[in-house]
Amino acid sequence: MKKIYITDLDHTFLRTDLSLSSFTREVWNAQASSSIMSIATARTYKKTAQFLQNIELNAPMILLDGALIATMDKKIIDTKFINKEVGDAVIDEGAKFGIYPFVLALADNNLNEAFLYSDILNEHQKKVLKKYSKDDNLQELKNIRAMSDNFKIVYFSDETQLRALSSHLQAIFGESLKYILAPEAYVGCYFLTLLHRDADKSHGIRSVSEYVGFDLKKLTVFGDNFNDIGMFELAGISVAVANAQEGVKKLADIVLPHTNDEDAVAKYLKGLKSAK
Structure with a gap:
C-alpha cells in the first residue's frame, strides 16, 4: 500500500x-x-x-x-460552514470587545471566495490586509455581516484581548463552534479562528x-x-x-x-x- x-x-x-x-x-x-x-x-x-x-x-x-x-x-x-445567523451573532459579540473580524465565505459554486472586513481595523489587521492588497475578493463593509456559507471567522489582535474574546464566545456558543487561538508569525500578534465544530x-x-x-x-x-x-x-x-x-x-x-x-x-x- x-x-x-x-x-x-x-x-x-x-x-x-x-x-x-x-x-x-x-x-x-x-x-x-x-x-x-x-x-x-x-x-x-x-x-x-x-x-x-x-x-x-x-x-x-x-x-x-x-x-x-x-x-x-x-x-x-x-x-463545513458557519451559517449566517451564527456568523452574525459572533460578529455582534466581538463588537462588544471593540473588534471586528475577517469573514471568509463561499461566494459561488465555482470556489470563488469572499474576504469580508470591517472599515474599523486595528493595527494588526491592517498589516494582514497589506498582504492581500492585490486580491480581487476583498470587500470592505461599514456594517460587516456574515454570508450564507461562511468558512471561517478570524480575529487578529494581541493575546490578552483574544483570550478574553475566545472565553466569552465559548461561554455563549459552546461546542457548536471550533476555536483556534495561536500566535501569528507573519504579523507578530495572535489570531483567533472560529469554524464549524467539525471543521x-x-x-x-x-x-x-x-x-x-x-x-x-x-x-x-x-x-x-x-x-x-x-x-x-x-x-x-x-x-x-x-x-x-x-x-x-x-x-x-x-x-x-x-x-x-x-x-x-x-x-x-x-x-x-x-x-x-
Whole structure:
C-alpha cells in the first residue's frame, strides 16, 4: 500500500517569503510518483493554488483549516460552514470587545471566495490586509455581516484581548463552534479562528482518507502550529519542523533539524529515499 504525506503550508512547507525552492519542488514531485501527496492549510483555495503551481498533488486538499476539502481542479469533496445567523451573532459579540473580524465565505459554486472586513481595523489587521492588497475578493463593509456559507471567522489582535474574546464566545456558543487561538508569525500578534465544530485538519484528514481509501497508519504529516495537532494525533508519523511552536514539538514523533526556510519537508523526504 502506498504511503501518504500531507503537509501544512505556512512555516512548514512554504518558506517565510511564501516561495518554494526548486529543490523542494523536485523532491516532492519525485515522491508523488509513488506516494499519495497533499496539503492541509488554513489558506483559501485561491491562495493555495497560487503557491503550489508546478507541485504534484494526487489527493484532495484540506483547505481553510478543514472547512473545505477540494481537489486542485475545483471538485468539492466536503464543506463545513458557519451559517449566517451564527456568523452574525459572533460578529455582534466581538463588537462588544471593540473588534471586528475577517469573514471568509463561499461566494459561488465555482470556489470563488469572499474576504469580508470591517472599515474599523486595528493595527494588526491592517498589516494582514497589506498582504492581500492585490486580491480581487476583498470587500470592505461599514456594517460587516456574515454570508450564507461562511468558512471561517478570524480575529487578529494581541493575546490578552483574544483570550478574553475566545472565553466569552465559548461561554455563549459552546461546542457548536471550533476555536483556534495561536500566535501569528507573519504579523507578530495572535489570531483567533472560529469554524464549524467539525471543521479542522483532523476531520479533513478523515474525509480525504475516506475519499482516497488509505490507512491512517501509513500517513505522515508535517506541521508547525497548534492547528496541526489534530493531524498529529491521527497520523502514523507526525513531524514538526525546527521552527514549530514548542508545544507542537512536544507532541511530534519527529522534530526535524531544519526550518521551513531550509526545505525541512523536502530534506526529510529526500532522507527517506537515501535510507532505502
